[in-house]
Amino acid sequence: MSERIGVIGAGSWGTTLANLLARKGLDVTLWAYEAELVEEMRATRVNSFFLPGIELAPGLSFTNSLEEAAARKDFLVLVSPSQVMRGVLAQLAPLLRAGVVLVNASKGIELDTLMTMDQVCAAVLPPEVARCFSVLSGPSFAREVSLEMPTAVVAASGDAAVAAAVQRLFTTPSFRVYTNTDVVGVEIGGALKNVIAVAAGISDGLGLGHNTRAALITRGLAEMTRLGLSMGAQAETFAGLAGMGDLVLTCTGDLSRNRTVGMKLGQGMKLADILGEMRMVAEGVKTAESAYRLARRTGVEMPITEKVYQVLHEDKPARQAVMELMTRDLKAERW
Numbered sequence: 207m208s209e210r211i212g213v214i215g216a217g218s219w220g221t222t223l224a225n226l227l228a229r230k231g232l233d234v235t236l237w238a239y240e241a242e243l244v245e246e247m248r249a250t251r252v253n254s255f256f257l258p259g260i261e262l263a264p265g266l267s268f269t270n271s272l273e274e275a276a277a278r279k280d281f282l283v284l285v286s287p288s289q290v291m292r293g294v295l296a297q298l299a300p301l302l303r304a305g306v307v308l309v310n311a312s313k314g315i316e317l318d319t320l321m322t323m324d325q326v327c328a329a330v331l332p333p334e335v336a337r338c339f340s341v342l343s344g345p346s347f348a349r350e351v352s353l354e355m356p357t358a359v360v361a362a363s364g365d366a367a368v369a370a371a372v373q374r375l376f377t378t379p380s381f382r383v384y385t386n387t388d389v390v391g392v393e394i395g396g397a398l399k400n401v402i403a404v405a406a407g408i409s410d411g412l413g414l415g416h417n418t419r420a421a422l423i424t425r426g427l428a429e430m431t432r433l434g435l436s437m438g439a440q441a442e443t444f445a446g447l448a449g450m451g452d453l454v455l456t457c458t459g460d461l462s463r464n465r466t467v468g469m470k471l472g473q474g475m476k477l478a479d480i481l482g483e484m485r486m487v488a489e490g491v492k493t494a495e496s497a498y499r500l501a502r503r504t505g506v507e508m509p510i511t512e513k514v515y516q517v518l519h520e521d522k523p524a525r526q527a528v529m530e531l532m533t534r535d536l537k538a539e540r541w
């Protein structure tokens with residue numbers, strides 16, 4: 207393959223994906239928002255800000271110029287946090303040629319507009335550029351992928367040929383990529399699992415047990431699925447890697463930033479203090495509010511998301527939130 211690839215965003219996931227491709231011998235340019243990070247990666251070939259201890263492959267080059275990262279590329283991987291994606295895309299829009307394959311690897315719902323990342327791309331980019339959109343999602347902690355621990359993810363696009371191209375591009379012996387055509391389901395699954403992971407963290411932080419966590423995962427999946435269906439997603443997607451797969455990982459894995467935020471809340475820390483000591487992004491904090499508002503707008507019942515929103519943003523005590531969830535009206539089990 208002789209594809210030229212730009213990766214936009216040098217956080218832990220962008221650096222990991224860029225490095226995975228460079229390890230395959232591909233020509234990859236990684237754009238970092240922080241100029242000093244570009245200097246550091248050039249000098250040391252390590253991203254100590256976001257991915258310490260992982261050596262970066264020789265084929266990987268670094269830039270602080272979006273033009274250099276995006277111009278004349280065949281694939282552009284978008285890995286900026288979802289709340290800044292629109293601003294980054296607006297700068298990219300005049301630089302992109304029709305036919306470049308866009309791969310969104312970011313997981314979130316824009317707070318101001320309640321749009322998923324495919325919708326933000328469609329709104330900001332010229333139609334001939336936004337057409338080749340795909341989303342790469344699934345259970346994939348950056349550090350484990352960097353250490354080449356076997357991982358399976360999904361590449362979704364409305365155009366099956368685009369999904370197949372992304373599958374071929376990213377597949378390695380330790381990174382297995384499935385295709386899917388349900389972009390909405392994959393976007394919603396990836397975004398909402400972060401909110402449920404905050405809930406699972408809160409439960410762990412309160413010292414609650416495995417029963418509680420299992421209940422949150424299962425009923426969390428039900429409400430994710432309900433919202434997805436109301437937006438045109440397919441139910442099977444939520445039983446797959448971008449739904450249940452990522453939900454289980456993030457609700458149980460110690461590497462999850464979202465679960466960690468929840469644990470600290472459950473232990474009594476204030477959100478501002480938790481975020482103040484984090485350099486990395488926990489997308490679920492903002493997506494809890496986006497999802498809460500989407501649920502109200504669409505009339506979909508999302509009780510766990512609602513409680514996470516209230517604990518995060520309305521100072522509801524975590525124990526009270528648990529009590530309110532447990533004493534809701536009794537009902538039949540359903541999606």
Ligand SMILES: NC(=O)C1=CN([C@@H]2O[C@H](COP(=O)(O)OP(=O)(O)OC[C@H]3O[C@@H](n4cnc5c(N)ncnc54)[C@H](O)[C@@H]3O)[C@@H](O)[C@H]2O)C=CC1
Pocket residue numbers: 215216217218219220221238239240256285286287288290294311312313314346347348349485486487488489
């Ligand atoms: N880290 C992981 O294991 C995975 C992360 N993701 C998703 O990837 C996306 C990016 O997350 P990470 O790479 O983990 O980031 P990170 O949390 O490691 O680093 C923060 C990132 O935000 C960037 N940033 C901060 N302010 C910015 C601004 N104003 N404009 C542009 N960029 C800015 C930083 O440069 C850095 O790239 C998120 O949506 C996350 O949910 C998806 C799968 C796995």
Ligand SMILES: O=C(CO)COP(=O)(O)O
Pocket residue numbers: 313344345346347348400403452455456461462463464465487488489
């Ligand atoms: O999306 C992820 C794994 O698939 C990463 O989760 P966190 O952002 O909670 O660390």
